[in-house]
Amino acid sequence: MINETIKSSLRQAMGELGISPIPSDINLERPANRDHGDWSSNLALVISKEAGRQARELADEISEHINGNLPEGVVGVSTAGPGFINFKVSLSWLYQILIEVLEKGSTEFGRLEIGDGLNVNVEFVSANPTGPLHAGHARGACYGDAIANILSAVGYSVHREFYMNDRGLQMQIYGQSLQARKEGTAVPEEGYGGEYIIEWASLMPEGLTLPEIIDWGCAHAQLDQQETLAGLGIHFDTWFSEKSMIENGDIEKVLGDLTAGNASYEKDGATWLSSTTFGDDKDRVLVKSDGELTYLTPDVAYHRNKYERADWLINVWGADHHGYVARMKAAMHALGNDPDDLSIQITQLVKLVRSGKEVKLSKRQGDIIELRSIIEEIGSDATRFMYLLQSVDSKQTFDLELAASHAMENPVYYVQMAHARLCSIGRKAEEEGFSQVNLSVQELEILTHEREIEILRLLELFPEVIDLSARELAPHKIVTWTRDFANAVHGFYHDCYVIGEDVSPKLTNARLNLVVASRIGLKVGLDLLGVNAPDKM
RNA sequence: GCCCUCGUAGCUCAGUAGGAUAGAGCGACCGCCUCCUAAGCGGUAGGCCACAGGUUCGAUUCCUGUCGAGGGCGCCA
Numbered sequence: 001m002i003n004e005t006i007k008s009s010l011r012q013a014m015g016e017l018g019i020s021p022i023p024s025d026i027n028l029e030r031p032a033n034r035d036h037g038d039w040s041s042n043l044a045l046v047i048s049k050e051a052g053r054q055a056r057e058l059a060d061e062i063s064e065h066i067n068g069n070l071p072e073g074v075v076g077v078s079t080a081g082p083g084f085i086n087f088k089v090s091l092s093w094l095y096q097i098l099i100e101v102l103e104k105g106s107t108e109f110g111r112l113e114i115g116d117g118l119n120v121n122v123e124f125v126s127a128n129p130t131g132p133l134h135a136g137h138a139r140g141a142c143y144g145d146a147i148a149n150i151l152s153a154v155g156y157s158v159h160r161e162f163y164m165n166d167r168g169l170q171m172q173i174y175g176q177s178l179q180a181r182k183e184g185t186a187v188p189e190e191g192y193g194g195e196y197i198i199e200w201a202s203l204m205p206e207g208l209t210l211p212e213i214i215d216w217g218c219a220h221a222q223l224d225q226q227e228t229l230a231g232l233g234i235h236f237d238t239w240f241s242e243k244s245m246i247e248n249g250d251i252e253k254v255l256g257d258l259t260a261g262n263a264s265y266e267k268d269g270a271t272w273l274s275s276t277t278f279g280d281d282k283d284r285v286l287v288k289s290d291g292e293l294t295y296l297t298p299d300v301a302y303h304r305n306k307y308e309r310a311d312w313l314i315n316v317w318g319a320d321h322h323g324y325v326a327r328m329k330a331a332m333h334a335l336g337n338d339p340d341d342l343s344i345q346i347t348q349l350v351k352l353v354r355s356g357k358e359v360k361l362s363k364r365q366g367d368i369i370e371l372r373s374i375i376e377e378i379g380s381d382a383t384r385f386m387y388l389l390q391s392v393d394s395k396q397t398f399d400l401e402l403a404a405s406h407a408m409e410n411p412v413y414y415v416q417m418a419h420a421r422l423c424s425i426g427r428k429a430e431e432e433g434f435s436q437v438n439l440s441v442q443e444l445e446i447l448t449h450e451r452e453i454e455i456l457r458l459l460e461l462f463p464e465v466i467d468l469s470a471r472e473l474a475p476h477k478i479v480t481w482t483r484d485f486a487n488a489v490h491g492f493y494h495d496c497y498v499i500g501e502d503v504s505p506k507l508t509n510a511r512l513n514l515v516v517a518s519r520i521g522l523k524v525g526l527d528l529l530g531v532n533a534p535d536k537m
Numbered sequence: 538g539c540c541c542u543c544g545u546a547g548c549u550c551a552g553u554a555g556g557a558u559a560g561a562g563c564g565a566c567c568g569c570c571u572c573c574u575a576a577g578c579g580g581u582a583g584g585c586c587a588c589a590g591g592u593u594c595g596a597u598u599c600c601u602g603u604c605g606a607g608g609g610c611g612c613c614a
Contacts, residue, residue, distance in 0.1 A: 480561085
């Protein structure tokens, strides 16, 4: 890599000049301003105090020395500002990137090996099986699936998991609600009042007992949720049943082990987890005085089970669950698991608007906004792209009308259009009798237009973006890159004709290489997000 | 009262493991189609990076506090 070459040239120069201390880790960054070169080091600023010399003076000395013997791929070194050392890299480096992209194709380009095959379990959505998925589940669904894609691309072995709370009080109430609707009696006080209950009850077979109704209702809700998720292209490897842990004794076992480990105690007729010992702000009840389990206990058993199956656990939770992070980590700690192996990602709320007005209720059902109806309204691609548009750390507002529009202010269409245009060039080339042939660095040197260089620079940057988005579990960084890249593609499309009378065949060929590589880059980005890359629009 | 996330252009948001002149899209205004999709491209205007301290050669970025927005603080799930 070029930055390694630069780092070692800095080290070598310092050694030869007798400047110390030489830091173990030399920091190289990409300057925001291109005039400052392609790579920049703050080395002189960092060591100036310890070296007892002025930073600018050190920088001048080092850059002059390196200029006397430039490393391969570097065309110039200069100093600027308070003491930055700036490197300008040869364009041939960028042509090599282009060749690499073409060789790797959309199945290999951008793939990294930072995951080292580690097993990571990504648990997301995990809605109660008591009704259809609604708008509140959408962000977690899109986010969880995207990080699963990204982690998989950087070398983790990824498992997607959905945890079903298929037992307990909520299921009882759900069953009673279905039963009431089936029999035409009043839905219980705290019951489910949604329209869907009426519809589902009508689909239910006659004459079922309450436990049978619950089983049927659970299966039906699961099926409904699976369908909706499939509409977004989301598929889980495991639908983990809470009930199964009652049946196989896992919950009993976890309670026993907590007691044996002195991590729980009896008080006021209830069993408590000593979570304060492990960093929580208060102790939590595991078994209520009436003998019922709290929601926490099966959850603890479930997480322990996941620890046995994976090296790294990722949970995607809504903002309303942030208060449970400390207790879950405490419980895992108490069971002897490393709480750092559990990453809990909190997604902030999303407000939906339609032409500027907040949408709280669904038009059709009059109650909840079903996720299904959002997908129907704006499509799977727009749903995913819009929900991934920004960091999950901040609350989001987006306009359904905008997301559904086929207009330039819609970011989904902007990016997909860039891909379609690249394909359109390919079709045109074929019609004109050109076929894309991979070229050498020398043949690619004809690509010197500002627009072309911009595309190459973005392609070069992309693996770093993927790396960062994986480390930070931040798919929106991929989105930002695809938008920037689409912008570069549209600019190229506008200014650089690939086929035309005043374009030489050599240039056409070189540009076709660029077009195909761009298509690969954009496709890789959209694939990671789970958004289609259409050939035409 | 305590905890979590956020506060950047008129609007929606990027950026920040501390770096040089803080970016994009939309909206506004002005331009650009005989030609691979104008679903596009370019330009102009628009900023005390909420506020106040601290650390640092350097802070929008880190720390503390204040203010503001949203979400949580059950033997509910």
